[in-house]
Amino acid sequence: MATGFAQWGNDLYTGRRSYDIVGKRRRWYAISLVLVLVSAVLLVKPGLNPGIEFRGGSEFMVSGVPTDDQQLAVDTVQAVSPEEAPRVTTVGGSSLRIQTAELTNEQVEEVKNGLAEAFDVGQDQITSAYIGPSWGQDVSQKAVTGLLVFLLFVSLVMTVYFRNWRMAAAAIIALFHDLIITVGIYAAIGWEVTPATVIGFLTILGYSIYDTVVVFDKVRENTADTLEQTRFTYAERANLAVNQTLVRSINTSVVALLPVASILVIGAFVLGAGTLRDIALALFVGMFVGTFSSIFIATPLEVTLREREPRIREHTAKVLAARAGGDGTQGEGVTAGAVHAAAALRPGGHLGQGAQPRRKGR
Amino acid sequence: MLGLLVVALFASILAGTRWSDASLTPNLALDLEGGTQVILEPVPEAQGDVTSETINQAIAVIRQRVDASGVAEAEITSQGGDKIVVALPGRPDEETLDLVRTSAQMEFRPVLVMGAPAATPQDPAAPPAADQPTKASPDGPSDIAYYVTPEVQQEFDALDCTLPENRTGGAPGDPDTAFVACDQEGLAKYILGPVEIPGEDIKSATSGMGATSTGASTGQWVVNLEFTGAGTPKFTEVTTRLASQTPPLNQFAVVLDALVISAPSVNEVIPNGQAQISGSFTRETAATLANQLNFGSLPISFTVQSEQQISATLGSEQLQKGLLAGVFGLLLVVVYSLFQYRALGLVTVASLLVAALVTYGVITLLSWLQGYRLSLPGVAGLIVAIGITADSFIVYFERIRDELRDGRALGAAIEKGWERARRTILASDAVNFTAAIVLYLLAVGGVRGFAFTLGLTTLVDLLVVFLFTHPLMILLGRTRFFAEGHPASGLDPRRLGVDTLRYGGRGRVVTPGRRASGAPAPESAREPVAVGSGGGMTIAERRAAARAAQAAAAPPPDAPPASGTDEPAAERAEGSDR
Numbered sequence: 001m002a003t004g005f006a007q008w009g010n011d012l013y014t015g016r017r018s019y020d021i022v023g024k025r026r027r028w029y030a031i032s033l034v035l036v037l038v039s040a041v042l043l044v045k046p047g048l049n050p051g052i053e054f055r056g057g058s059e060f061m062v063s064g065v066p067t068d069d070q071q072l073a074v075d076t077v078q079a080v081s082p083e084e085a086p087r088v089t090t091v092g093g094s095s096l097r098i099q100t101a102e103l104t105n106e107q108v109e110e111v112k113n114g115l116a117e118a119f120d121v122g123q124d125q126i127t128s129a130y131i132g133p134s135w136g137q138d139v140s141q142k143a144v145t146g147l148l149v150f151l152l153f154v155s156l157v158m159t160v161y162f163r164n165w166r167m168a169a170a171a172i173i174a175l176f177h178d179l180i181i182t183v184g185i186y187a188a189i190g191w192e193v194t195p196a197t198v199i200g201f202l203t204i205l206g207y208s209i210y211d212t213v214v215v216f217d218k219v220r221e222n223t224a225d226t227l228e229q230t231r232f233t234y235a236e237r238a239n240l241a242v243n244q245t246l247v248r249s250i251n252t253s254v255v256a257l258l259p260v261a262s263i264l265v266i267g268a269f270v271l272g273a274g275t276l277r278d279i280a281l282a283l284f285v286g287m288f289v290g291t292f293s294s295i296f297i298a299t300p301l302e303v304t305l306r307e308r309e310p311r312i313r314e315h316t317a318k319v320l321a322a323r324a325g326g327d328g329t330q331g332e333g334v335t336a337g338a339v340h341a342a343a344a345l346r347p348g349g350h351l352g353q354g355a356q357p358r359r360k361g362r
Numbered sequence: 363m364l365g366l367l368v369v370a371l372f373a374s375i376l377a378g379t380r381w382s383d384a385s386l387t388p389n390l391a392l393d394l395e396g397g398t399q400v401i402l403e404p405v406p407e408a409q410g411d412v413t414s415e416t417i418n419q420a421i422a423v424i425r426q427r428v429d430a431s432g433v434a435e436a437e438i439t440s441q442g443g444d445k446i447v448v449a450l451p452g453r454p455d456e457e458t459l460d461l462v463r464t465s466a467q468m469e470f471r472p473v474l475v476m477g478a479p480a481a482t483p484q485d486p487a488a489p490p491a492a493d494q495p496t497k498a499s500p501d502g503p504s505d506i507a508y509y510v511t512p513e514v515q516q517e518f519d520a521l522d523c524t525l526p527e528n529r530t531g532g533a534p535g536d537p538d539t540a541f542v543a544c545d546q547e548g549l550a551k552y553i554l555g556p557v558e559i560p561g562e563d564i565k566s567a568t569s570g571m572g573a574t575s576t577g578a579s580t581g582q583w584v585v586n587l588e589f590t591g592a593g594t595p596k597f598t599e600v601t602t603r604l605a606s607q608t609p610p611l612n613q614f615a616v617v618l619d620a621l622v623i624s625a626p627s628v629n630e631v632i633p634n635g636q637a638q639i640s641g642s643f644t645r646e647t648a649a650t651l652a653n654q655l656n657f658g659s660l661p662i663s664f665t666v667q668s669e670q671q672i673s674a675t676l677g678s679e680q681l682q683k684g685l686l687a688g689v690f691g692l693l694l695v696v697v698y699s700l701f702q703y704r705a706l707g708l709v710t711v712a713s714l715l716v717a718a719l720v721t722y723g724v725i726t727l728l729s730w731l732q733g734y735r736l737s738l739p740g741v742a743g744l745i746v747a748i749g750i751t752a753d754s755f756i757v758y759f760e761r762i763r764d765e766l767r768d769g770r771a772l773g774a775a776i777e778k779g780w781e782r783a784r785r786t787i788l789a790s791d792a793v794n795f796t797a798a799i800v801l802y803l804l805a806v807g808g809v810r811g812f813a814f815t816l817g818l819t820t821l822v823d824l825l826v827v828f829l830f831t832h833p834l835m836i837l838l839g840r841t842r843f844f845a846e847g848h849p850a851s852g853l854d855p856r857r858l859g860v861d862t863l864r865y866g867g868r869g870r871v872v873t874p875g876r877r878a879s880g881a882p883a884p885e886s887a888r889e890p891v892a893v894g895s896g897g898g899m900t901i902a903e904r905r906a907a908a909r910a911a912q913a914a915a916a917p918p919p920d921a922p923p924a925s926g927t928d929e930p931a932a933e934r935a936e937g938s939d940r
Contacts (some may be wrong), residue, residue: 006703013767053668061671088423095679138667139401147803153796161789199739199812203746206797206816207811208751214757216784248760254698255756256749259691263745274610276684279742279812282621287749 006356009247015240022239025300032297033246039184048183052131054140058103059129060111063095065119073098077116080107102130108268143198145203148251154209159214162220166305171212174298178208182286189281196275200282207256209248209281212298218245219299226315233316235303242299255292260284367829368716371723377939378730389729391737391811393683395451398671401460402446402664412439417931418655420664421446425617436564436734459669468561468655471541471554473613473625474509479523479548479559509540509555523551546621554622557886558600561618563593565635574638583643585624585652586636594635601637604628613686616655623654638779680738688745696753703759705843709834710755716752717826721819736811743815750794753832757790758783760833776839780832787827792862794820 011017021028062073068089073096077086080103087099103111132213140321158168186197219241244279244314260283292349306312345349375386387466389395402424417440425438425836437449442887450458523544541554565588589597604612605628615625626639639651692714721744728734761783765775798817800809838844890927 006367009763013764013890035604059670059798099895129668129670129672130666131668131670142804146800149804150797150800153800154793157792157796161380161792196739196742199742202797202801203743203812203816207750209793209797210753213790213793214753214786217789221782248756251698251702252749255695255752256746256757258694258698258749259688259745262691262694263684263687266683266690270683273750274680276687276742277739279739282747299765 005161005247012243012246013248014242018239018243019246020239022235022300022303025304028296028300029171031131032293034049035181036177036184039181039187041242042187043180043186046187046190048193049189049190051194051197053195054137054193057099057101057129058108058111059100060115061095061127061129062115062121063125063127064120065094065096065121065152067121067127070096072118073115076118077111080110080114140198140218141204146202153346162216164306166309167216167220167302170298170302170305171209171216173301174212174293175205175208177293177297178204178286178289181289182282185285186282191281194275194278196278197282199236200279200286203279203283204286204290207287208293211252211290212294214252215242215245215294215299216302219302223305227311230315230319230322233319234312235316236305238299238306242295245300246295249291249295252292253287256287257284260287271313367825368383368720368723371720372729375723375726375730378727379421386723386726387931388683389733389735391449391740394736394741395737396672396678397449397451398669400448400450401667402671404446405663405665412458417444417446417493418715419653421829422653424448428785437735445667466820468564468616468618469557469599470559470561471557472600473552473611473614473615473618474540474555475518475553475612476625477518477551479544479551507834509553511540514540514542514602518551518553521551525765526591535883541617541620542614543617543620545621545625546618546623550622550625552622552625554616554617559596563596564588564655565590565593567652569645572638573808583645585639585643585648585655587639587655589635589637597637599630601628601630601632605631609917618654624651661881679743684738684741688741688748691745692748695748699752699755701804706759708751708840709831712757712834713755713826713831714748714752716830717819717822719823719899720822721747721815724822725815725817734814736815738811740811740815742817745822747816747819751819751826754783754787754791754823754827756833757786758827758831761786771843772839773836776835780835787824822879861934865866 008017012019040152059088070090073088074086076083077098081100084100089097089099098115100111108128108130112123112128115121115126116123155165155168155172158171161163162168177202182201186193191197219238220242222244223234223237226232226237260280264280264284267274267280307316404420408856421438421440437447439447439449466797470524520540521544525548538556540556542551544551567588568586569583570584570586600614604614606612613621613625613627617623626641643651695714696707696711699710701707703710724735725734729736758779759778762775763779764774766772767776769780795817798813798820798866801813
């Protein structure tokens with residue numbers, strides 16, 4: 001398989017094999033739009049499930065107990081505070097987490113004593129926490145501020161680096177696309193949103209842009225001299241870049257996803273609810289979508305934006321006209337979506353009859 | 363270079379463990395080590411009251427209280443601009459937590475009785491105590507007869523201010539009754555009257571050189587105190603009354619957290635709300651007092667935003683499983699890169715190991731020098747960093763392979779590939795680092811630990827790629843194993859498609875056999891690479907292929923790809939100079 005993969009990589013690089021990603025961009029836009037819409041719906045219903053950090057309340061952790069006896073914990077809490085509907089979750093191999101609404105200090109003591117008695121454990125195996133409702137909000141508010149500041153900086157850096165604002169714009173649209181889909185999927189799975197989740201979402205910002213920059217760097221390299229030749233359009237050059245980085249993108253995302261996946265598996269099946277699991281899910285989905293979007297969304301978007309530039313538009317028209325003129329006899333013409341292997345040309349090939357000198361008066 | 367760096371890093375850590383209190387493992391944050399974390403949120407009384415200055419003063423006061431209560435290694439920091447995070451190891455008792463939770467109270471009370479600090483029932487300095495509060499109401503706040511009841515007197519007599527545990531401060535007393543308090547240095551003890559001016563009425567306090575009325579410097583350090591509009595008339599009233607009293611009744615005490623931080627005597631009526639406290643101040647003591655007075659005037663109080671106790675067992679379980687996940691993930695990465703890049707995968711692995719080593723060293727060093735603590739989100743950040751770090755190598759390797767496909771010899775390919783990969787790596791790492799910095803500066807608690815490790819690993823990544831991976835690649839490029847493109851090296855030109863049959867110009871065709879042995883591919887762009895696209899072959903190529911097939915019964919070269927995406931239109935684009 002590795003040989004096949006390497007061969008496939010070669011074909012992609014030389015342009016022998018090429019996936020017309022940029023040309024068929026409307027298809028990818030449509031897929032993404034559907035995904036974004038589905039995520040938007042998921043965000044409304046069932047919606048995100050706020051963790052205790054966002055609801056506020058008291059939390060007890062009983063460690064070193066058999067975890068199958070959740071009803072006992074519920075009963076203990078209700079003995080102290082009858083209207084309470086505590087949420088009991090298993091954490092790790094031998095711990096129970098009990099979340100309640102906000103309790104007074106005396107009630108907290110009572111519940112702790114009750115739990116110690118009910119589970120027959122020492123006081124030091126029970127911990128309690130109080131989380132004000134503003135804590136989570138605060139974290140997310142900071143996250144939003146962070147997002148905005150980050151976007152500003154990154155737009156500046158990218159505009160300067162690529163000397164073109166359109167790349168920055170495309171990258172940022174792709175970023176929002178990633179973020180919305182990730183949050184939507186998180187809502188669909190229904191795990192609690194904790195500050196760890198927010199951290200995960202924020203990391204996706206970095207990763208998504210990072211991945212897009214790598215792809216764009218290749219696009220920039222390939223398209224640098226587009227205007228000085230008339231064989232290929234900007235879109236074709238960009239498409240080649242995407243194809244050439246495809247192997248890199250796949251390898252990178254596999255390598256990045258493997259550790260995250262291993263945290264996710266251990267977090268979800270061994271540790272239960274907690275920081276690692278929440279962060280890993282957000283990252284897993286985000287990295288996956290991020291890789292997808294930098295290939296299928298960011299680059300096509302960038303091409304769409306660039307093609308609005310008068311210079312590029314003129315150039316594209318010129319290339320297509322020349323091609324139509326030259327290839328007229330072959331009848332392939334300007335069909336949109338025709339894959340032109342835009343690889344750097346090599347000497348020694350045959351250009352077809354269209355390239356031969358024409359007889360006068362024909 | 364990098365070797366030197368690593369050696370220096372670990373040498374300093376070892377030296378630290380040998381001669382100082384450093385340890386070979388990084389310190390763990392509360393969520394891994396267990397303990398209690400209280401996050402305090404400021405409640406400003408007016409807009410713009412929460413500044414970094416007021417927060418820092420508040421932190422100083424909380425630290426003073428917690429330290430006085432004997433809790434070791436409490437960590438009090440401000441995060442995200444305005445939050446105060448108090449981290450206490452272990453399971454602190456309620457009293458300690460109360461010290462943190464309650465905000466400092468400063469108040470001005472008149473001194474009724476002042477005595478030597480020791481607990482002496484027959485304190486000679488104490489005036490004879492009144493018997494009963496015979497009066498129905500006091501004549502004024504300085505009315506000893508009313509306020510100093512036998513009970514208060516008894517409490518006063520029993521109090522021993524020479525013992526440090528009696529000087530830890532605590533909850534402020536009832537503002538309307540007498541209050542017994544120690545001097546913060548333990549030099550005296552006091553019976554104080556009811557609260558006359560609350561701390562909020564202080565506008566500001568500064569320390570400086572005292573000046574006479576003519577403006578000449580007295581050469582003495584003083585503390586200048588200014589009252590607000592609300593405080594000025596109260597202060598005028600107090601000074602009016604106290605100025606005519608005899609010592610110690612002419613003193614007023616500044617009480618912070620139930621400790622008397624200063625008890626100046628009033629020499630004259632101060633009508634304009636601008637007081638000057640003089641005495642045997644040094645520069646430091648004057649500044650400290652001014653700071654403390656300022657804290658009393660802090661326009662903010664604090665509410666508990668969250669309070670978490672984390673059990674040590676749970677933390678260590680999470681750490682253990684997290685590390686297990688990390689190791690497992692790393693193994694998967696190793697297997698995958700060996701599979702994809704063969705021997706080159708070993709370079710990835712070696713680079714990752716070096717990166718891990720450097721990161722570990724830096725974290726350990728920071729936790730010794732800067733008090734950095736590794737938290738669970740920090741561990742998650744490290745695990746995520748595996749992917750991002752490995753990506754740099756992948757970008758680099760892919761660029762080298764691209765150059766090989768273009769027909770360059772390995773040495774040239776490494777050089778050229780590095781040039782291009784360097785740009786990409788720098789740009790993408792810059793973005794990552796920006797993200798980490800923004801997160802770090804804006805975030806609180808866990809997010810911060812995560813951002814820190816993310817930023818750190820980004821830097822380490824750059825360091826390793828520049829100082830380890832690239833030099834290593836150059837060295838490897840000189841070995842026969844890699845330069846000749848051994849099939850297991852991951853840089854085999856044949857696998858990279860360089861060596862397929864192709865037209866060599868002037869009617870000749872380059873076949874695989876002719877070039878395989880060692881002679882580096884020409885560096886010019888004239889010959890290399892299987893060009894072209896689709897199933898198209900030139901006539902010459904087809905003939906050569908047929909010959910080759912006859913001769914060696916080799917599998918037919920380059921069957922047209924079956925992929926549907928590959929449209930015949932591509933045929934035309936077969937190479938030529940443009």
